[in-house]
Amino acid sequence: xxxxxxxxxxDALKGLESKxxxxxxxxxxxxxxxxxxxxxxxxxxxTPEIALEQAKASDARRAGGGAKLLDGIPLAIKDxxxxxxxxxxxxxxxxxxxxxxxESTVTSNLFEDxxxxxxxTNMDEFAMGSANTTSHFGNVINPWTREGDDTPLVPxxxxxxxxxxxxxxxxxxxxxxxxxxSIRQPASLTGIVGIKPTYGRCxxxxxxxxASSLDHPGSFGRTVEDxxxxxxxxxxHDPKDATSAKQDVPDFAAAASGYIKGMKIGIPDEYRIDxxxxxxxxxxxxxxxxxxxxxxxxxxxxxxxxxYALPAYYIIAPAEASSNLSRYDGVRxxxxxxGESLDDMYALxxxxxxxxxxxxxxxxxxxxxxxxxxxxxxxxxQKVRRVILNDFxxxxxxxxxxxxxxxxxxxFAIGENEDxxxxxxxxxxxTVTGNLAGLPGISIPGGVDAQGLPLGLQIxxxxxxxxxxxxxxxxxxxxxxxxxxxxxxxKAAA
Amino acid sequence: MSEIDLATAKKIANLSRLKMDDAxLDTRAASLTGIIKWVEQLQEVDTDNIEPLANVVNxxxxxxxxxxxxxxxxxKVLKNAPEETQDFFVVPKVVE
Numbered sequence: 001x002x003x004x005x006x007x008x009x010x011d012a013l014k015g016l017e018s019k020x021x022x023x024x025x026x027x028x029x030x031x032x033x034x035x036x037x038x039x040x041x042x043x044x045x046x047t048p049e050i051a052l053e054q055a056k057a058s059d060a061r062r063a064g065g066g067a068k069l070l071d072g073i074p075l076a077i078k079d080x081x082x083x084x085x086x087x088x089x090x091x092x093x094x095x096x097x098x099x100x101x102x103e104s105t106v107t108s109n110l111f112e113d114x115x116x117x118x119x120x121t122n123m124d125e126f127a128m129g130s131a132n133t134t135s136h137f138g139n140v141i142n143p144w145t146r147e148g149d150d151t152p153l154v155p156x157x158x159x160x161x162x163x164x165x166x167x168x169x170x171x172x173x174x175x176x177x178x179x180x181x182s183i184r185q186p187a188s189l190t191g192i193v194g195i196k197p198t199y200g201r202c203x204x205x206x207x208x209x210x211a212s213s214l215d216h217p218g219s220f221g222r223t224v225e226d227x228x229x230x231x232x233x234x235x236x237h238d239p240k241d242a243t244s245a246k247q248d249v250p251d252f253a254a255a256a257s258g259y260i261k262g263m264k265i266g267i268p269d270e271y272r273i274d275x276x277x278x279x280x281x282x283x284x285x286x287x288x289x290x291x292x293x294x295x296x297x298x299x300x301x302x303x304x305x306x307x308y309a310l311p312a313y314y315i316i317a318p319a320e321a322s323s324n325l326s327r328y329d330g331v332r333x334x335x336x337x338x339g340e341s342l343d344d345m346y347a348l349x350x351x352x353x354x355x356x357x358x359x360x361x362x363x364x365x366x367x368x369x370x371x372x373x374x375x376x377x378x379x380x381x382q383k384v385r386r387v388i389l390n391d392f393x394x395x396x397x398x399x400x401x402x403x404x405x406x407x408x409x410x411x412f413a414i415g416e417n418e419d420x421x422x423x424x425x426x427x428x429x430x431t432v433t434g435n436l437a438g439l440p441g442i443s444i445p446g447g448v449d450a451q452g453l454p455l456g457l458q459i460x461x462x463x464x465x466x467x468x469x470x471x472x473x474x475x476x477x478x479x480x481x482x483x484x485x486x487x488x489x490x491k492a493a494a
Numbered sequence: 495m496s497e498i499d500l501a502t503a504k505k506i507a508n509l510s511r512l513k514m515d516d517a518x519l520d521t522r523a524a525s526l527t528g529i530i531k532w533v534e535q536l537q538e539v540d541t542d543n544i545e546p547l548a549n550v551v552n553x554x555x556x557x558x559x560x561x562x563x564x565x566x567x568x569x570k571v572l573k574n575a576p577e578e579t580q581d582f583f584v585v586p587k588v589v590e
Binding site for chain 1: 510547
């Protein structure tokens with residue numbers, strides 16, 4: 001681990017500006033680090049040639065005085081974002097070898113701002129999972145392990161490769177997508193910061209679709225300011241996405257130095273669930289103390305329908321997925337398995353190309369949308385979705401943002417929670433409400449549990465108010481002073 | 495209505511265009527039944543007079559002039575096709 005890979009993005013930008021090092025040196029340091037961390041399986045496709053070319057161009061821009069927001073910063077891109085000329089798989093066999101002829105809006109925005117792409121990160125297949133164990137390209141390993149125990153742990157999911165890469169210092173930041181918690185939960189399990197903005201803030205154009213009304217592109221960083229900076233670059237109106245909002249993009253990174261004195265922070269009782277480890281409850285109480293010390297006031301609020309968010313999600317998300325994934329038919333791109341007829345070709349291609357969890361969700365979605373069940377399941381779930389949104393509308397009459405734990409557990413071993421799909425789904429119990437309501441949310445590391453594993457705290461804010469979320473997160477970040485390192489890095493640094 | 499039997503699983507697999515043998519359908523039926531039973535707790539929620547929420551975006555749909563703004567690059571569109579010929583996708587024969 002070289003010094004350059006331990007820098008924050010903010011410090012790296014200062015170093016580049018004062019010519020302490022070049023973008024090529026910064027990028028090369030990360031490419032070297034990637035070579036020593038292959039065991040994590042964080043990347044599906046590494047793109048060192050592209051990265052060095054981009055870094056060279058960045059150095060030239062900076063020399064000419066035209067450096068942009070993220071100029072020369074090496075980032076990892078979740079393999080759900082289409083990248084022109086670079087394989088994009090969504091971690092599925094059905095898209096293996098797919099090379100887009102176009103660039104997603106989010107990656108276009110990042111490249112426009114000078115970002116460097118180190119590679120495409122591993123993830124759960126089609127972003128369906130909470131442990132990064134459903135990828136066609138193998139499991140991602142969390143750089144964190146339990147004290148005195150080498151058992152490989154999951155990084156969370158679905159953006160597990162992005163989270164592991166940032167935590168392991170083999171990327172300075174990363175993009176992710178969050179449909180039920182897929183940025184915030186892995187951020188919590190790997191001890192980094194993850195932001196899911198308001199629905200419509202980042203364009204979904206060119207991002208492989210899972211559940212369109214719930215999919216949110218967002219960012220990872222090792223500090224609140226870093227994650228905010230990346231998000232700022234990714235954001236903005238895009239006419240190519242009909243749900244992209246015409247909203248000005250504030251200076252998110254500047255919000256990280258803001259104060260929260262006098263703010264009211266909601267604490268919902270309903271996020272205290274059965275079987276939640278005591279340490280998470282303790283960290284939550286600690287978080288409340290931290291915001292009090294920063295001058296904010298905790299207020300008790302109620303989100304009475306929280307427990308129905310997950311079952312509503314597991315109707316709506318599979319329903320949208322079953323429609324979105326109907327495009328994988330062996331005709332236009334991806335895998336084709338020949339059959340006796342067109343229909344046979346479809347069914348054989350999809351049986352061969354999709355993994356177990358993806359098939360499960362397509363089938364749930366098809367069932368809840370089928371004749372006779374549509375009203376009882378799908379429409380009912382959409383009504384419950386509104387009830388959950390209304391809970392938040394009521395709560396935000398009393399508070400400016402909401403503080404909760406991010407996930408109900410720390411990182412677990414590969415294979416744990418696999419015996420029953422519902423057990424795995426429960427990982428998203430605290431995050432999924434934010435997707436149903438489209439609200440901005442962030443996870444920040446608050447501390448470690450008795451096994452030395454990171455635990456995250458989550459801030460959820462009002463629609464379009466990422467700035468408040470970032471402010472509160474940055475205040476907690478300063479108070480928590482989270483300096484723990486994944487065991488492998490701690491050893492290298494010692 | 496929450497029990498998904500083999501026949502229902504077969505029907506869903508067909509609608510989903512997923513080839514499965516009976517052994518797999520059997521396992522799938524049990525797993526789907528578990529999930530469907532779990533989501534049925536939504537029936538406890540009083541949703542009388544509640545409008546379904548399809549999407550949190552409440553902006554109006556954007557209209558534009560009906561004119562060609564993009565296209566003319568069949569080679570790019572076909573670049574990832576498993577099989578193509580003369581600017582067309584090729585599919586198995588569907589008309590005798």
